[in-house]
Amino acid sequence: MLTTLNTAYTDTRAADLAWALGREPLPALATLDVELADAALQLRLLGASHQVLLEEERGTCSETVACIPGSRTPLPLGVAKRVGDWEYEFAAHVEVLSPGAFAGRAQELLALVADHPHGLVGVFPGSPHAFTALLAQGQQGQVSWRTWHAYPQEGRLVATRTRVGACAETARPGRSGGGGRSGVGGRSGVFTG
Numbered sequence: 001m002l003t004t005l006n007t008a009y010t011d012t013r014a015a016d017l018a019w020a021l022g023r024e025p026l027p028a029l030a031t032l033d034v035e036l037a038d039a040a041l042q043l044r045l046l047g048a049s050h051q052v053l054l055e056e057e058r059g060t061c062s063e064t065v066a067c068i069p070g071s072r073t074p075l076p077l078g079v080a081k082r083v084g085d086w087e088y089e090f091a092a093h094v095e096v097l098s099p100g101a102f103a104g105r106a107q108e109l110l111a112l113v114a115d116h117p118h119g120l121v122g123v124f125p126g127s128p129h130a131f132t133a134l135l136a137q138g139q140q141g142q143v144s145w146r147t148w149h150a151y152p153q154e155g156r157l158v159a160t161r162t163r164v165g166a167c168a169e170t171a172r173p174g175r176s177g178g179g180g181r182s183g184v185g186g187r188s189g190v191f192t193g
Helices: 099-114
Strands: 002-004 018-021 030-036 039-046 049-056 059-066 078-083 086-096 119-123 131-139 142-151 156-166
Touching: 002 099, 018 078, 018 086, 030 119, 030 131, 039 119, 039 131, 039 142, 049 131, 049 142, 059 086, 059 156, 099 119, 099 131, 099 142, 099 156
Parallel strands: 002 119
Antiparallel strands: 018 059, 030 039, 039 049, 049 059, 078 086, 086 156, 119 131, 131 142, 142 156
16 A cells, blocks of 8 residues: 655654663554464554554554664664464564665565555655555464664665564474464574575
């Protein structure tokens, strides 16, 4: 789903992005509800980037990557941690591109996400290449999402990948306390893909 965001371009530098886990829902300019692998996700475009809310039988998880006033948690290159009965894995990468390469990459990503049934992209006013995009997937018992935050004035594209799956001890067949659903399974370790 493609939308034009009716707001000022808030986080105008890639370095302003911060990461937070477990925040309450923030005001959203656009949302997309997605059902994947027995989990409900809400992809949220904020004036200051994105938030993903995950709800599943085991509980909830909230990821925010945005310009968060007062935040002291910069965007990490990678995070692997346990959140309740889940393994949460996050990775971020910043691409620095020439103006021509940036425009081509932006068009490619806009087309990919806008046409995907589990994709949400918001274009900020002032530049067709200033956007935030989210794309969710469910496969092999896991839920994952990718995001892209475009900063054409800097030639920087911030890409993130997140994967959430059941902890190994709760995902094993026959183990008590593992929850009734088997739709979110996982593995541990840092997600680098």
